[in-house]
Amino acid sequence: MSHASTGRAPVEERRSLKELAGAGFGVLWAALMRLFEPPMAALQRVLGIGRMPYLFLLPNLAFFGVFVITPLFINLGYSVTGGTDLYLSERPFVGAEQYGFLFDCGSWIDPTSCREDRFWRGVYNTITFVTFQVAFMVLFALVTALVLNQEIRARGFFRAVFFFPVLLSPVVVALIWKWILLRDGLLNAMLLEMGLDRILWLADANWAMFWSVFVSVWAHMGFYTLILLAGLQAIPPDLYEAAEMDGTSRWRAFWRITLPLLWPNLLVVLVLALIRAVQIFDEVYVLTGGGPGTATQFLVQYIYNTGFANRVQNFGLASAASVVLGVVLFALTITQLALARRRDGAA
Template identity: 60%
Template sequence: MSTPKATDLGGRALDFVMGVVEAPINGFERLMGRKRMPYLFLAPNLILFGIFTFLPIAIAVGYAFTGGTGLFVSERPFVGFDNFRQLLQCEDYLRPGSCRESLFWTAVWNTLWFVGFNVAATLLVALVTALILNRAMAARGFFRAMFFYPVLLSPVVIGLIWKWFLDRNGLLNAFLQMLGVPPEIFLLDVGWSRFFVVVVSVWFHMGFYTLILLAGLQAIPKDLYEAASIDAASPRRTLFRITLPLLGPNLLVVLILLMIRSVQIFDEAWVLTNGGGPGTANSFIVQYIYQMAFGSDLRLFGLASAASVLMGLVLLALTLIQLRLGRKMES
């Protein structure tokens, strides 16, 4: 409103562009009839999906059966199940060192441990926060926004902020020194670095799950709580007999969603731990795929695709469970 000239000019420019775009589209309509228009409107979307989503899936499966370092299918020899054999050949799966692809199995075990701790910790923190925020609480909006804020940050930013916080000269060490504890280089210690990868992940994502659980809690009918208070039920009894059972389906959905996302841990851990360090203590499956395909000059696309296919199968199984649960919830 304050600059009518600028908006007018912008509007006219937009009208001009649309006039140019409109002419061929209207031509198509006159030629093919109105009934065919939805196909034209869908075309850009479907073409992009076809090229950048469905074609890659087809290629992924195909590439997993080829070897060599060539880029295109024509340059790549067919090797059958060799890539899968290389990934899965192992004397003792519990000791990655005894496997042919020891890096892969290190990554698998690191990922499994991470998923276990991360899912448990995130679920617990998000559930407690959602339960507290669901009480008739002053400043609920403020706290909800506060916990949600990290969700919007970039993984690189989060990795760097925490790297600085945990630095040898960082705030955590300064705080520990005040308590008389000697400083520690947390990210160079195997145990501490793994611990903080989980902490950072919970810090990053808990706000998202809190929001979903809070929406679930607010959908529980209020009269159930009134009935409970008339019966003088204790708060603990109300929690275990009303709140948690009715929240059950939401909890399951959050659980599966968390698992699907935890399996794919990469960005923030990669930045925080300088690419999976110390050593391979924080190297996860996605990092393995990334390094096999793009890291240094390896370019082992076949092996990386085979690992992607294996991870994809696990994620697919989790997704199907999620869909099945969703359908159960609706019925």
């Protein structure tokens, strides 16, 4: 609070503008909060002050319990039942049949040999996507963070430029790029201008995968750049000064100072990017619809199609596939937590 009085004039102005905008909302808010005063005071008299924290916790825990924890457990229930009924009590128990169906494969490397080949295509597409997307994501986020960490003019502006696509919705991101990649879009116009042939970017399986990776890196890179930038700025500058005095080249300074000190942050970024990439759905679904054919159909889209989009909603199979995805994500999250603990311990 004390900063406000010491702030310079522009900061003062901004504050007053913000206060003005918040005033209308504040009146509503206060009225709502005051409404709760008498009942909460009455409850406090009945329960005593020692039980008040439980009361404050109750709404949150109730929401978590009903909409997160309960679903997590009944998900297992759905994955061992069959039929098309919505409610678990009406569904026949089938044991591990759904899992058996998912994993019934002639050969592990050939998705066409599996009974549920759409699932395995989704798995292999996801593996391809994750491999390239995470590699490019970490690489470009690192390079961008290194560039933005230099002493350059208008650094705040450039940081904003690289960060802002993070805030765009997946639908907006996909449509921005779809418009550029259309048959008569900007990119093909450029190709023709350069004397090359038109390419149907989203109708070719390999190009569709390429653009899925490209667009998702474009959209999310700024987030990881910000994490890495914070890591870079935490490296004490006297290390570089000392290195410069010793006549160390910048290249060597990068390998000997920057990379080792940034390593913990890089690992965290890597695993975070992995967790997000495995769950890829929105942008690619709007951009390619999973096509051409099933070339860009990923695991989450398989779950969505099986459980919701297909004419016959197969909740059991969708749940079994979610459990498989959940196991993968759980392993990745545990890795992330372990890495984060090591980073914070080292710092």
